[in-house]
Amino acid sequence: MLYLIDSSARNSSGHNLEYLLRISKAVKHPFLILGNKELRPDENSNYRPTFEFATWDFGRFGFHRNKLRPKKAKESKTLRASRSLIITEALIEKLAQMLGRFVGSYLLLIVRYSKQSRCFHRDLNKGLSDIKPGSSILISTTNTRELVAIYQWAKYFPSQEYPISIILRRPLLDLRSYFEVPLILFDAIIYISAIRALGNKIRFFADTPGLAALLSDRILEPIRQIPALGFDLEINIPKGPQKIAIAPNSRTETRFSAQYLTSIPELFDAKDINLDSKSYRKLLMTTKSIVLPYDPLRYRTRSSGIFAEALTLGILAIVPTGTSLSRELSKMNSQVLPIPDYIVDLAVGDQMELSQFCHEDVIITLSGNFLGPFLLEITDGDENTRMSIHDFFESDCLDSFIIRPTEHTLMSFKVAYMSFRRAGKLNIKVNKVTNSLFGIPYLEEEVRKASEISKLVSFSPRYQDQISEHTPKTICRYLGF
DSSP: OEEEEOTTOOTTOTHHHHHHHHHHHHHTSOEEEEEETTOOTTTOTTEEEEESSOTTTTTTTTSOOOOSOOSSOOOOOOOOOOHHHHHHHHHHHHHHHHHHHHHHHHHHHHHTTSHHHHHHHHHHHHHTTTOOTTOEEEEEEOOHHHHHHHHHHHTTSOTTTSOEEEEEOSOSOOOOOGGGHHHHHHHHHHHHHHHHHHTTTSEEEESSHHHHHHHHHHHSSOOEEOOOOOOSOOOOOOOSSOEEEEOOOOSTTOTTHHHHGGGOTTEEOOTTOOOOHHHHHHHHHTEEEEEOOOOTTTSSSOOOHHHHHHHHTTOEEEEETTSHHHHHHHHHHHTTSOSOSEEEEEETTOEEEOGGGTTSOEEEEEEESSOEEEEEEEEETTSOEEEEEEEEOSTTOOEEEEEOOOTTEEEEEEEEGGGGTSOOEEEEEEEEOOSEESEEEEOTTOHHHHHHHHTTOEEOOSOHHHHGGGSHHHHHHHHTO
16 A cells, blocks of 8 residues: 655645646555545545645744635745855855754754644544555655654654655745745754654655755755656647647746736736646647746756646746756757857856857856856846856756847856855856757746747657656656555
């Protein structure tokens, strides 16, 4: 028996329940889904409504319950890419890593008495009270209070008899205001301490390479990486009109939609529609490309189920640069791009002109001999200045974006966190846009330009082995099911 656990799994909750159902179908073993109390067992005998509260019912820091769910997602404020943000995040991570060794166990004792931790612990015990011998358990969570509850539960649960896996989907930090620094630090200490305490009892997975590498480095415990879950592989060539779709606007992280996406006249606007699974897949199957207007600072290590689903269906994903999504696309695109038209290495403080590619659509691909975040500044004379943060979590990291330079466009390598300790070089390759890619990473404010380019680009049919990493069968193999 496979027990699939997610406190946010509801019949109408989109990816939470859908994710578990795809896993269960790929495993082809008896399964039981332990979801939210709103899960309706009359629709499926394998549903067990278990948890009183969903993951974010108490907000980000566990102080309040969201009694009224908004009908429409609101755009939320976020910080801008800057040197101070890079330094602040690096200091918080280091402090959390150090303080976790000294006060982590005490904070776990305190947080265990929070209402969300107590209720999750109670419900988890109740849901698994009749667990069958030889069963496996898969828990999906993005919440520190739930991790603390799992830690308390695992103390007395015979984990050696029941293999337990946890998929982590939340970043170590989610800094949205400098006023939040004390709360973010507290939350990061709990997050690190809970994973350390559970390390010898539970297998941890993260669903992006960046998150797995970052957590492994900060926690000093190996975190395995699995790809984000998509559909079964079905490279699709849409018939009829070639639509551009936007991801359903169910998250506050899609802060660019109102300002930039409304100016795309061809956009097939599904952002305010609550689609069931069949309708959602039907929409995707008639779509050539899909815009994922996530906030790049919040998706530097987060995954996207819609992105994985688009890849497995052969749909061009239009994503912001500086995210886990753009890094994956950059690796895939690098295999189909021709020999670069221009290559240069920049040291911190150096800049390069792009006037030689004036008014041409080019792909800028970034790589480096250092690890950590860095800042790029792109200026078009005195008219426009854009900043973007990129992260190199592994030695083979790539990131990229599409740009149409003017005769005044300059790109500067402003700062890298690692440059405080040793000099690093940023390698830049410039390619003209080809007619076959896997997706299009765009700079902030240039989603319209990226959507126009997508009309001239088709999804590459090559290297399907990489795309198949996102299929349910492959995910189950990673998890050992």
